[in-house]
Structure formats: structure tokens, C-alpha cells
Amino acid sequence: MQIETIDLDFMDTGQVIASFLLLGEDGASAALVETGPTNCLHRLTAGLKHHGVSHEDVRQVYLTHVHLDHAGASGHLSEVLTNATFYVHEVGYPHLVDPAKLLKSATRIYGERMEELWGEARPVPEGRIEILKDKDETEAAGGIIVAHDTPGHAYHHLAYLEPDSGALFTGDVAGIRLPGQSYIRPPTPPPEIDVEAWVQSINYIRRIDPASLWPTHFGTFEDVKRHLGELEQRLQDWLLFVEGQVDDGADREEISDQLRAKGDAEMLAEGSDITQSERYSLAGAYSMLTDGLMRYVTRRREKR
Numbered sequence: 001m002q003i004e005t006i007d008l009d010f011m012d013t014g015q016v017i018a019s020f021l022l023l024g025e026d027g028a029s030a031a032l033v034e035t036g037p038t039n040c041l042h043r044l045t046a047g048l049k050h051h052g053v054s055h056e057d058v059r060q061v062y063l064t065h066v067h068l069d070h071a072g073a074s075g076h077l078s079e080v081l082t083n084a085t086f087y088v089h090e091v092g093y094p095h096l097v098d099p100a101k102l103l104k105s106a107t108r109i110y111g112e113r114m115e116e117l118w119g120e121a122r123p124v125p126e127g128r129i130e131i132l133k134d135k136d137e138t139e140a141a142g143g144i145i146v147a148h149d150t151p152g153h154a155y156h157h158l159a160y161l162e163p164d165s166g167a168l169f170t171g172d173v174a175g176i177r178l179p180g181q182s183y184i185r186p187p188t189p190p191p192e193i194d195v196e197a198w199v200q201s202i203n204y205i206r207r208i209d210p211a212s213l214w215p216t217h218f219g220t221f222e223d224v225k226r227h228l229g230e231l232e233q234r235l236q237d238w239l240l241f242v243e244g245q246v247d248d249g250a251d252r253e254e255i256s257d258q259l260r261a262k263g264d265a266e267m268l269a270e271g272s273d274i275t276q277s278e279r280y281s282l283a284g285a286y287s288m289l290t291d292g293l294m295r296y297v298t299r300r301r302e303k304r
């Protein structure tokens with residue numbers, strides 16, 4: 001199986017959101033991992049054309065989770081890729097069939113920018129969707145793809161392993177890391193991040209022992225051990241940091257500013273420049289990450 005990265009050129013910015021194209025040796029069967037948002041659909045279809053893949057040849061579309069930057073174009077795409085089955089976690093399933101609730105939740109985060117960022121999200125017909133559970137195997141592009149239940153960023157998150165090459169498509173569970181960068185930013189949006197579950201998923205990925213990580217934001221990385229170590233450390237560190245700020249009585253805006261200052265300093269220390277921070281923010285803005293961490297801190301306390 002051959003793996004190609006299609007750059008969806010999100011908000012006219014390269015290498016922020018990817019869709020991965022899996023090609024069979026026979027040249028007549030293909031699959032996709034992630035659809036990107038509807039606003040990038042023309043980029044996705046151009047990518048298929050570029051690789052000589054007809055719409056009829058795409059038989060599987062694997063979704064890591066239903067957030068709009070990963071699966072927003074699913075409804076439109078189901079109309080274009082008439083032979084494709086859409087694979088998703090069972091908790092994500094109802095949101096593909098009826099995106100209304102998901103759109104309401106996303107509007108709470110993105111407000112008036114919904115249209116500009118994502119475009120319309122249409123339903124996927126029920127008969128076109130299949131649910132995958134942990135370790136479920138499906139045949140695709142002349143090989144197999146194994147689903148791995150990896151909650152944390154979202155409760156309903158799957159990572160997908162291509163066992164021949166050891167490529168693991170990590171969605172958001174392995175964080176945001178852009179090409180040429182070593183820095184990993186943990187995407188922690190509201191409403192359902194779970195840092196404890198996330199750390200367990202990182203440990204699960206260690207046990208899967210992939211040869212390479214393929215985050216949707218963006219590309220492929222082979223320093224798996226270091227990558228996962230840094231992600232785990234930063235996730236814990238940011239959680240403690242935000243918790244401390246909450247205890248000090250800081251408000252949302254102050255915490256977001258503090259997290260930005262901290263995160264940007266960490267990036268600079270790893271050799272990135274400030275323009276990279278803006279690109280990372282297209283996949284995970286500090287205000288959103290702050291909201292997610294603050295909500296997690298509050299909910300965890302309520303449970304105790």
C-alpha cells in the first residue's frame with residue numbers, strides 16, 4: 001500500500017490540515033483517512049485527481065473523530081464518492097447522521113467564524129456509515145487497516161494503523177506538529193478532553209509501537225518515542241499550569257495570554273519561530289485550548 005498526503009491548504013495555509021490517501025498496488029482501489037472541512041473539499045478532490053484516483057475508486061473513508069477540521073466534509077463527500085463507506089467510532093456515528101448537535105457545540109467555540117472556517121456540514125446517509133471498535137480490521141487499498149480506540153482529545157477518537165509499514169494515523173491524539181518542527185502542541189479544546197484518558201492512549205500507542213506517526217496536523221514523523229514523551233509531558237505540564245492559574249483567580253483571558261506566552265517560549269526554545277506559532281494556532285488556538293483545560297479542571301473538581 002502506498003500512502004500519499006493531500007494538503008488541504010486550510011485557510012490558504014499549506015501543511016495545516018491533511019487528508020491521507022491510501023493507494024492499492026492494483027491502482028484501482030483507494031481509501032482516505034480524514035476528509036478535512038467542507039471549505040477544503042475542492043482541494044481534496046484535486047488531490048485525488050492529481051494521484052489519478054477516480055471518485056468511484058475510493059472505497060473507504062476512515063475518520064479519526066467527527067470534529068469539523070477532520071470530518072466536516074463527510075456529508076458532501078458521501079455524495080461525491082458514491083462507492084465509499086465511512087468508518088467512525090460509535091459515539092461519533094450519530095453526529096455524522098445528524099450534524100445539528102455537533103454544529104451547535106462548534107458554534108459555541110467558533111461563533112461567527114463557522115462559515116469562514118468550515119463551511120456547511122451535511123449528514124451522511126446511515127447506510128453509508130460503519131462503526132469500528134478497538135482492534136477492528138478492515139480491508140482497504142490492497143491491505144488492511146486496524147482501528148485503535150484512543151480517547152483523550154475526544155471521547156470518540158480512533159487512530160488507524162497500517163501494519164505493513166507501521167504507519168499510525170493519529171488524528172489529534174498525538175498532538176499538533178507541523179513539518180520541519182520538533183515542537184508538539186497538545187490540542188485541548190472543549191468540551192470533552194480527558195487528560196487521564198489521553199495519557200492512557202499515549203501509553204497504548206507506545207504498546208502498538210508504530211514506525212511512524214501521521215498527525216492530521218500535519219505529516220509524518222519517525223521519532224515516535226521522543227514525540228510521545230514530549231506530548232505527554234506538555235499535556236501534564238499545561239494542565240498543572242492552567243490549574244494553578246485558576247487557583248490564583250485568573251480569568252479566562254489572563255490564562256489564555258499566559259498560556260500563549262508559555263507555549264510560544266517553549267516553541268522558541270525548540271528552535272521554531274513565531275510565524276510557526278500562528279500556523280499551529282490554525283489547528284489549535286490558545287483561547288480554545290485554555291477553554292478546554294479550564295473546563296476539564298472544573299469538571300474534575302466537581303467529580304471529587
Ligand SMILES: [Zn+2]
Pocket residue numbers: 067069070171172187216217283
Ligand atoms: Zn484537529
